[in-house]
Amino acid sequence: MSISEMATETGRGGRIRVAVIGTGAIGQDLVSKVHRSPVLDLALAVGRNAASAGLAHAARLGYPTSDGGIDAVLAAERPFDVLFDATSAAAHLEHWRLLADEPTLLVDLTPSKIGQMVVPTVTGTHGTTGRDVSLISCGGQASIPVAHALAERFAVDYLEVVSTVASTIAGRATRLNLDEYVATTQHAVTTFTDVADTKAILNISPAVPPATFRTAVHAVIPGADAGAVRAVVDEVAARVRAFAPGYQVIACAVNGDRVVVSVEVTATSDVLPPYAGNLDIINSAAILVAEQHAARLSPAGGTGARA
Secondary structure, X not given: OOHHHHOOOOOHHHOEEEEEEOOOHHHHHHHHHHHHOOOEEEEEEEOOOOOOHHHHHHHHOOOOEEOOOHHHHHOOOOOOOEEEEOOOHHHHHHHHHHOOOOOOEEEEOOOOOOOEEOOHHHHOOOOOOOOEEEOOOHHHHHHHHHHHHHHHHOOOOEEEEEEEEEHHHOOHHHHHOHXXXXXXXXXXXXXXXXXXXXXXXXXEEOOOOOOOOEEEEEEEOOOOOHHHHHHHHHHHHHHHOOXXXXXXXXXXXXXXXXXXXXXXXXXXXXXXXXXXXXXXXXHHHHHHHHHHHHHHHOOOOOOOOOO
């Protein structure tokens, strides 16, 4: 089935058909965000544990569920317009291979590093390959808007991004993917800034009460002007808040050629605690990608769902 043919197949209320694979905290929040979307219809929530909280949450909202994993997606009577993959980097690689012949946009929330990297305020929401969109990592979504803006405005010699997430929200997939997270985030920072010397770090904090998600961007900018840096940072933060309202600049300091910008993300979610801004920002970006995809599939080419 071609994309144009698929565009004649609609979900409930004319919305596009989406599926969520993965029933951890990311998957649960995705289900809630899709539930609130005027243009997305959750046609299937998929996991591998029939007793998982994620499948129970989707079922309570009235959506079809399956514990059949990727096999359930492949067995669907007709393809999905969008598949959100909230599993692991290794699993996404296999899902990408199995769905190679399907006319489905894969929105990858794992650090697999195989899709077209998308950061909404930097790239827009559409991957040029049109098939597999990589959202890099939560730290990438929080840091790259700032790092990219600084590199566009100033001559940057070095960039380091350090993210801190609460241990209570760092699930099994996050812990299994630590190496992939660091490599993928660093690669993305380099790609989107053209700064050769970069570093990415992820801290998992055991603090009680849990630490709110924070990301610090450290930059070396010869001749940095504090006022100019702050103006750039405030402008980009306002753009991110258009889709992730909990995104806030909590520090912006210039000491000689050393610049430190710290952002904090508070989750606005039906199921996540406020400190889980790391999940909220990547999921908010994922929903934005899917909703803009719905607009492209609309016969009128407008901003609503398909007619």
